[in-house]
Amino acid sequence: MSTVIATRGLAKQYGRLHAVDGIDLDVRAGDVYGFLGANGSGKTTTVRMLLGLVLPTRGEIDLLGERMPRAGRRVLPRVGALIESPAAHGHLSGRENLALLDAAGPGGSRRDRRRRVADVLDQVGLGGVGRRPVKAYSLGMRQRLGLAGALLRRPELLVLDEPTNGLDPQGISEIRELLLELHRGGTTIFLSSHLLAEVEQLCTRVGVLDRGRLVLQDDLAILTAPTGATVVRTPTPERVRAVLDGRVAAVDAERVVVSGGDAAEVNALLVRAGIPITGLAPDRPTLEEVVLAAAATSADRVERAP
Template identity: 85%
Template sequence: MSSVVVTRGLVKQYGRVRAVDGIDLDVRTGDVYGFLGANGSGKTTTVRMLLGLVLPTRGEVELLGERMPRAGRRVLPRVGALIEGPAHHRHLSGAANLALLDAAGPGGSRRTRRRRVAEVLDQVGLGGVGRRKVGAYSLGMRQRLGLAGALLRRPELLVLDEPTNGLDPQGISEVRELLLDLHRGGTTVFLSSHLLAEVEQLCSRVGVLDRGRLVLQDEMAHLTAPTGATVVDTPAPERVRAVLDGRVLSADGGRVVVRGADPAEVNALLVGAGVPVRGLALQRPTLEEVVLAAAGTSADRVERA
């Protein structure tokens, strides 16, 4: 599988502060890649270097197989981006803002501009208010408009930095479904976020940034794969311990973790011994547990929701 985002030894230094410290990203065609880290960990600086908005101190960046920023004129028309909240002309309508954005960028067809603006406004849920002045938009509506701007060229790669900022729970759910729909249509998504729940529900691969360093990069399915243990929900944890002596790994109230990756076998042993069982499941680490293990104590700034 080809890679659409590659960095090699990427460093960005501001005076004595190393905001990004030698990271090697690998985002592959078809990924929904979650770039996860606490606020201030270097995510936005990295995204800006990917798009050629900030020059690296050292290292290399490739987008869609070409070196950045040297190939920016060829590559950027194939990339949609939303970084640090969009900037809009408040006295113009949402549709007019998008038309200006399209006219300013390379490769936009004037003949199809009005149709494409209407389509992306509908996509992000602003079809009914596209003629309203942006000054009257809520923060969430402005965020949606920024996302619409990123979608104007039907990008092969969509780079988003905290795209659900300012959105209510319904808006977050709608953006999530939109991104999944775009992904099903062939768009590779690079999503920078500090929200664990957002990344966990959306992403197929994850990179974790901690104080400028990439401390983890792997498939979500691998990171949250079964551990080889079974979780037993029971009102009689002491009886589970008696029946499965030597196999109990931990017990917390009625939640008992036992060695063995076959819940049916564990259930048969317990029920056969008369132990009441309310439920069984394979033990899987949560993304939160994975991030905490990789990033250490600073991961408490990465939010669950």
């Protein structure tokens, strides 16, 4: 599988502040890559370096197999991007803004340009907005317009920085479905976000940035794989503890974590003992638990450093 984004020792320093501190990203063709981290962790700085908008203090960047920023003129037309708040001319409509943006794009007849603009507006749910000026748009509508601009050139790689910012739950769901559709069509997506629940539903691979350092990078399926324990939900957790003496690893209200064995074996033992069960499933960590553990480990390393 070819590599779409690769960085080696990528760093950005502002005076004494290490905004990004020697990270090695590995984004492969076909990934929906979730780039996670708290506000101020260095995500946006990293995205801006990937696109040649900020020069790194040190390190290397390969985008679509070519060195950045040297190959920017060849590479960037194959990349769609939405970074921070999308820029637009407030007195113009969304359609007019996109027409201006498309004028610097791949060319074609006036009819082709109009069709491209209409298609991306429909994709992001702005097809019926009409001539309303962008200055009258809500934050969520502006975000949709920015995403439409990123899609104009039908990019091989889509780089998005907090693309659901300002959207309501329905809007977030619609953008998620759009991104999944683009992914099914062959687009590789690099998605910077702090919304763990959205990333967990959308991404195939994740990287976690903490205080400028990449503390975790792996396939989501590996990070959230079953632990080998079983989660039992029951109104009588103490009876489960009594029956499975020594195998109960944790009890949280009506949730009991049982180590060893498989779910079928645990179920058979509890049913035989007449214990009511309302739920039974393999134990697996959530993405939130994985991210918090990685950040805590990173903090511990920093505190122990001489």
